[in-house]
Amino acid sequence: MANVYVRSGAAGAGTGADWANAYTTLALAIAKPIAAGDVLWVSEDHNESTVGSVTLTLPGTAASPNFIYCANHSGTVPPVSADLRATGAVTVTGNNTLTINGSFYCEGLIFTSGNGAGADDLSCGAANSAHTQKYKNCTFAIAGSSTARIRIGPSNINAATYVEWSNCIASFANVANGIYVESAGFVWKNTPLALAGAAVPTTLFSNGQGALAAFIVLEGVDLSAAGSGKTIMGAVTAAQKVILKDCKLGASVTVAASPTSHGSAETMIARSDSGATNYRAEKYSYTGTETTETTIIRAGGATDGATPQSRKLSTTANSRWVLPFEALPIPIWCPVAGAPVTVTLQATSNLAAGAFPNTDDIWLEAEYLGSSLTPQGSFATNTKADNLAAGAAYTSSGVSWAGSPAGGAFAMSVTFTPQQAGPVTLYVKAAKASTIFYVDPRPEGIGHVQRTYAMGAPFPAMVNEALLSGGAALGRGLH
Amino acid sequence: MTIASSVILSDQAQRDARRWITERHRDAAGIDYLRTYLADAAVDANASLAAYAVNLEANLEAQEIATNIAQVTALGSLAVTTLAFTTAAQNFAALRAAYQFATQVQAIMIGDFLSARTDAQLQAAFSMTVGQVTTLRTSKLTPAANAAATIRASSGA
Numbered sequence: 001m002a003n004v005y006v007r008s009g010a011a012g013a014g015t016g017a018d019w020a021n022a023y024t025t026l027a028l029a030i031a032k033p034i035a036a037g038d039v040l041w042v043s044e045d046h047n048e049s050t051v052g053s054v055t056l057t058l059p060g061t062a063a064s065p066n067f068i069y070c071a072n073h074s075g076t077v078p079p080v081s082a083d084l085r086a087t088g089a090v091t092v093t094g095n096n097t098l099t100i101n102g103s104f105y106c107e108g109l110i111f112t113s114g115n116g117a118g119a120d121d122l123s124c125g126a127a128n129s130a131h132t133q134k135y136k137n138c139t140f141a142i143a144g145s146s147t148a149r150i151r152i153g154p155s156n157i158n159a160a161t162y163v164e165w166s167n168c169i170a171s172f173a174n175v176a177n178g179i180y181v182e183s184a185g186f187v188w189k190n191t192p193l194a195l196a197g198a199a200v201p202t203t204l205f206s207n208g209q210g211a212l213a214a215f216i217v218l219e220g221v222d223l224s225a226a227g228s229g230k231t232i233m234g235a236v237t238a239a240q241k242v243i244l245k246d247c248k249l250g251a252s253v254t255v256a257a258s259p260t261s262h263g264s265a266e267t268m269i270a271r272s273d274s275g276a277t278n279y280r281a282e283k284y285s286y287t288g289t290e291t292t293e294t295t296i297i298r299a300g301g302a303t304d305g306a307t308p309q310s311r312k313l314s315t316t317a318n319s320r321w322v323l324p325f326e327a328l329p330i331p332i333w334c335p336v337a338g339a340p341v342t343v344t345l346q347a348t349s350n351l352a353a354g355a356f357p358n359t360d361d362i363w364l365e366a367e368y369l370g371s372s373l374t375p376q377g378s379f380a381t382n383t384k385a386d387n388l389a390a391g392a393a394y395t396s397s398g399v400s401w402a403g404s405p406a407g408g409a410f411a412m413s414v415t416f417t418p419q420q421a422g423p424v425t426l427y428v429k430a431a432k433a434s435t436i437f438y439v440d441p442r443p444e445g446i447g448h449v450q451r452t453y454a455m456g457a458p459f460p461a462m463v464n465e466a467l468l469s470g471g472a473a474l475g476r477g478l479h
Numbered sequence: 480m481t482i483a484s485s486v487i488l489s490d491q492a493q494r495d496a497r498r499w500i501t502e503r504h505r506d507a508a509g510i511d512y513l514r515t516y517l518a519d520a521a522v523d524a525n526a527s528l529a530a531y532a533v534n535l536e537a538n539l540e541a542q543e544i545a546t547n548i549a550q551v552t553a554l555g556s557l558a559v560t561t562l563a564f565t566t567a568a569q570n571f572a573a574l575r576a577a578y579q580f581a582t583q584v585q586a587i588m589i590g591d592f593l594s595a596r597t598d599a600q601l602q603a604a605f606s607m608t609v610g611q612v613t614t615l616r617t618s619k620l621t622p623a624a625n626a627a628a629t630i631r632a633s634s635g636a
Contacts, residue, residue: 097580119580147576202534228522229530235512235538237546251519254531257538258512273517275495280517289501289515294494307494314501317511436489 003078004029007043019043019073026056026068026090036064042109043073044085051094053114058102062132070108084108086137092120095144099123103132112141113148115173120144123151125161125184134164139171141197146176153184153214166190171197179205182238183212188221195225203257205242206234213239221247224274228252233267233284240265247272256284258316262323279304281328288315288325288430293438296403298346302442308402313362313430313437321360322387324431327439334368334424334446342415343445345428346399349407350436356408360384360391361432364412369420380416383429405438413445481564483507485532487524496520502528504535508563539564544573552581555591555627571604584630590623 005022006029012021016029019041023029025048029040036059060066075083086108092098095116100106100123114120122140125131131153142148150170153161161184168191170179178201188194195204204226205216216233226232227250233242235257242256242265249255251274256267267284283290293312302309311327319325334341345364349357363383370378384391394410401409418424424446428439488501497517504512514531518524543564550558551574560570578589593601594616601612 119576203538206538228519228527229534231534235535235542237542252516252522252527254514254516257535258514260542274519275497277495284515289513291499291515291517293491293499295492312499314513314515316513 001037001039002034003039003041004032004034005041005043005073006046007073008046008048009043018077022073024048025050027054030056030058034059034066036060036066039067039069039078041079042068042070042088044070044087045073046070046088047091048089049091049093051096052092053096053098054090054092055099055101056090057127058100058104060103062103062130065132066102066104068104068106068109086110093143095120097121097123099126100133101125101127101129101131103130105134105136106138107136108138109135110139110141112139112143112171115143117145118147120148121151122148124163125153126151126155128154128159130160131184132162134166135168136166137168138165139169139196140165141171142177143173146174148174148177150177150179152179152181152186153212155180155182155212159183161185163187164189167192169194169196171195172201173198175199175202177201178203178234180207181205181214181216181240182207183214185215185217187217187219189217189219191221193225194221194223200225200227200230202229203231203234205232205236207236207238207240214241216240216242217245218243218247219245223253224248224250226250226253227274230254231257233257233265235260236265237261238265239263242267244269244272246270249274251275255282259284259286262286262318268328277307279307279309283328285325286316287319287323288313290314290325290327293403296348296401296405296438298348298409298438298440298442299400299402301346301440309441311428311439311441313428313439315430315433315435315437317433319431319433321383321431324429327428327430330426330428330441330443332424332426332443332446333422334418335421336446337372337418337421340415340417341446342413343424343426343443344411344413345426345443346397346409346411346440347428348401348405348409348438350405351407353406354408355406356394356396356410357432357435357437358391358393359412360389361435362412362428362430362437364414365427365429366414366416367425367427368416368418369422369424370416370418372419375420375422377425378416380414382412382414401438481507482512482532482536485528487528488513490524492520493517498522498524500524500527502531504532506539506564536564540569544570548573548577551592552577552585552588555588556595556624558588558592567600567604587623587626587630590620591627594620594624 004016007022010022015021016023058066070085070088071079072083089110091112092114095118096114098113113122152163164187231254233256269282273280291312293310297308297310315325365381367377397409397411399409485504491499502514547560
């Protein structure tokens with residue numbers, strides 16, 4: 001594992017052996033050639049600028065990544081923790097792109113792509129292979145035209161790329177700039193004032209021409225610069241899952257544009273807002289939108305101790321019984337085993353005055369531990385048996401709701417017999433198109449809202465965690 | 480195609496005076512695009528509605544062009560393109576831009592796609608004379624079409 005030094009101001013032999021003889025560009029250092037696992041030290045006053053497209057391809061692998069650190073060249077050699085800096089700059093000018101391939105950890109560099117009139121993209125992992133890249137304390141700057149983008153992942157091939165930004169800033173020059181994530185998992189976390197530059201994109205995230213699947217998680221990121229008139233997640237044509245957890249949003253920002261198909265973007269947010277609230281949990285999908293409602297609420301219903309709230313489910317014209325809108329899950333704890341239990345959620349709607357939906361318009365589904373031998377989930381629901389059957393009309397539950405909802409109050413109940421005490425996940429599903437339902441997320445009947453447990457849903461760990469947090473906003477802390 | 484109508488479906492105040500606003504934007508084909516956002520109390524919902532309609536139209540245009548270019552660079556003359564929100568001129572301009580950064584195969588596919596256009600279409604797209612189009616076909620497009628056919632044959636397509 002060799003140490004290789006890079007400093008644009010060096011005037012020595014250019015061997016990379018020390019600061020005095022450092023390579024003057026990252027490209028020269030990589031061409032040394034370096035090997036997987038080697039460490040590149042970039043000086044704090046490094047400021048390389050190239051008139052021409054630059055592709056940096058590091059030989060590191062996920063198993064043996066390279067390490068790139070920006071460090072004080074006047075400090076200890078090799079540098080130590082106190083020498084780390086965040087000022088080294090790698091810049092491309094003109095109508096040119098900057099591409100960074102390979103697997104590595106990079107800390108403290110400022111990457112800027114071309115300032116020309118073309119698609120002067122700045123790409124993390126663009127080559128047709130898998131990349132694993134983690135950046136900390138870096139800046140990614142688009143200096144060019146409206147067609148320039150920050151690109152995460154290969155745009156023309158499916159590859160298992162993972163890119164993580166920790167305390168990294170995205171800087172833009174034009175409102176038409178943005179971030180394209182394709183064929184990649186992208187995690188952006190722990191970043192105050194994440195958006196910088198002369199302009200904030202009208203649409204922050206989108207997909208490029210490849211329209212490839214992606215998984216995006218933003219956690220603890222300040223996106224407040226994207227306010228009214230801006231959209232965080234665009235109407236992508238690719239299969240993309242997007243999670244915003246504990247983020248600061250801009251006032252009046254649009255979280256997600258209308259998804260274009262069942263398989264396209266699905267965006268969820270948990271505890272993210274522009275103000276001093278911590279209860280927003282939302283889901284935006286092709287079949288509907290779920291938001292946190294604070295005026296149309298059940299009397300005596302769910303509250304986080306300060307703000308009474310309900311779940312507002314707004315279905316689109318695309319929702320139907322076979323593919324309904326599925327609300328964020330509500331995790332609860334069931335202490336009962338071997339005996340039937342009934343769980344009930346109270347709800348109302350914007351249907352005509354006093355009208356009630358049918359059990360195939362909106363229903364409750366409970367996933368429970370129905371076997372004493374395995375944790376395989378069993379399902380109980382109060383909807384109709386199949387698509388050819390008819391739903392039954394709900395009747396009045398007699399529960400009162402504040403905020404004057406139009407429709408009548410009704411209750412959705414399921415009865416099941418768990419064979420193990422343990423978690424139960426409640427799903428509300430809404431199929432009636434272009435309808436608004438309000439659901440009190442405080443379940444009645446068994447146990448209490450569980451505070452912590454890992455959902456066994458078929459999602460990657462981060463989605464799981466974020467969903468759980470979404471569930472937290474729904475359930476944890478609600479009384 | 481443009482956004483034919485934009486309406487505010489609901490504007491519902493919350494406890495902190497902010498408002499959940501849901502808009503419906505409908506294009507000329509009758510497809511709805513919903514937008515739901517939590518607006519500050521002072522937001523002018525109608526102005527926001529109008530501004531979003533403009534942005535939405537631009538996004539739909541960009542998406543259509545992106546999809547078309549992806550089709551062309553991958554499939555060449557077999558590409559299935561749409562012109563629901565954009566004009567042929569817009570797409571040809573984007574195709575020119577894409578050509579500058581195309582891989583070898585993508586460049587071949589672009590040539591193959593153009594080879595399948597009529598002379599009149601090429602003249603209009605690139606402001607060329609009949610003679611220039613003939614030269615373009617001979618020197619670039621026909622060889623690209625032949626290369627694309629070879630690629631397809633080799634891949635079994």
